[in-house]
Amino acid sequence: MLTREDLAVDPVDASKLLLGATLRADSADGTVEVRIVEVEAYRGGDDPASHCYRGKTPRNEVMFGPAGHLYVYFVYGMHFCANVVSLTDGVPGAVLLRAGEVISGLDIARARRPSSRSDAELAKGPARLTTVLGLKADQNGLDLTDPASPVRLYKGEPVQADQVRVGPRVGVAVAIDVPWRFWVDGSKAVSAYRRGGKRGIVRVVPSQ
DNA sequence: ATTAGGATCAACT
DNA sequence: GTTGATCCTAATA
Numbered sequence: 001m002l003t004r005e006d007l008a009v010d011p012v013d014a015s016k017l018l019l020g021a022t023l024r025a026d027s028a029d030g031t032v033e034v035r036i037v038e039v040e041a042y043r044g045g046d047d048p049a050s051h052c053y054r055g056k057t058p059r060n061e062v063m064f065g066p067a068g069h070l071y072v073y074f075v076y077g078m079h080f081c082a083n084v085v086s087l088t089d090g091v092p093g094a095v096l097l098r099a100g101e102v103i104s105g106l107d108i109a110r111a112r113r114p115s116s117r118s119d120a121e122l123a124k125g126p127a128r129l130t131t132v133l134g135l136k137a138d139q140n141g142l143d144l145t146d147p148a149s150p151v152r153l154y155k156g157e158p159v160q161a162d163q164v165r166v167g168p169r170v171g172v173a174v175a176i177d178v179p180w181r182f183w184v185d186g187s188k189a190v191s192a193y194r195r196g197g198k199r200g201i202v203r204v205v206p207s208q
Numbered sequence: 209a210t211t212a213g214g215a216t217c218a219a220c221t
Numbered sequence: 222g223t224t225g226a227t228c229c230t231a232a233t234a
Contacts (some may be wrong), residue, residue, distance in 0.1 A: 002229050039210065040226070049226070051219090077216030083226085096226055115229070127227050171226055196225080 002153040004145050005087050008067035010042035011093040014086035018095055020159035022103065023144070025133040025151045030106035032112075034123050035156055036097060038072055038190045039184040040169045042083070043090035049172040052092035068145040068153070074136055079127035082135050084144060084153065089188040098126045098170065098181070101189045120188035148162045158185055172196045 002021060007014050009142045022032040042050040044063075051060040051073070062071045063085055071083040071094050087093035100123040102109045109122045116122050122130040130136075135151070144153040163186070166179045173196035183190045 042226075051226080054220085068214070073226085074217060075225065077214095077218095079215095079227050081226060098226085125227070169226070173225085194227095 001147065001202075002068070002145060002155055004068040006068075006103045007084060007145070008088050012085045012180060013083065013093050014067075014093075015039045015041045015180070016073055016164065018084060018097070018153075019164060019182055019184055022046050022156045023097070023133065024098070024154060025135065025139075027150070028133045028169060029111075030105055033103050033108050034100035034133060035103050036100045037181060037187040038097075038099035038181070040096040040098055040182070041086075042094050042096060044087075047178075048174040049178075050092070051171060053093060056092075060092070062141045063094050065089055065141075066113045067145060070135070070139055070142040070144055072130065072137060072140040075127070076136060078132040080136055081126040082130045082133070096126060096128055098174065098193050099124050099187075099189045100129050100132075100188065102132060117170045118188075122189075124189045126190045134192040167208065168195065170173070170194055170196075 007122055018036050020041050022033050022035050046051040052063050054063055059073055064125050067086050069085045072080050082097050085094050085096035102122050111123055112132055123132045137163055142151050143149050155203045163184055165185045167181050168176050169181045
């Protein structure tokens, strides 16, 4: 399993660590496991695209907590997205899980996402990934590094450095010049790039 | 292949 | 009242 110390680093470093790792989620109807192939790093006060840019709210609270916990939030009135909290207690940071390959519990995954036209599409996109894993607001704050937790993070086959691609984050209108999206080259489950709203470009001030 | 609208919530102006 | 770390369906090219 991945440990809290592994994840208590800058979200950019945690992102590279999470590529190739697997997330296993138990529920009443069974267990689904996903190999993570696409992620995005989000920081805190210096990252205008982050939920934490303007401080703590009830929604983003767990991003301020200890690393290795699950941050689930509700978007667009009907979807959930999942993040792995990074950095230390008190300093906000997280890695958005954007896409994965279902490696076990395929039948359950298919049942949860009947609209998928192929297995590669099952967890292709952040909200799809949370649906396949059965994650909702109830799972917000879970410790992914606890062996007793219903949702856990495991080390997978390491992804070679030359298989990792980098680019701007999807769907964000600010800080488009910051390449904080990471994905595994060649995976059929990586989602398509889509630029966000039409606001001006804001540069992130590199911390220290 | 690309685009538009709707679903409908929390945070922000 | 507007805007999103989105996805699905339907319409247009």
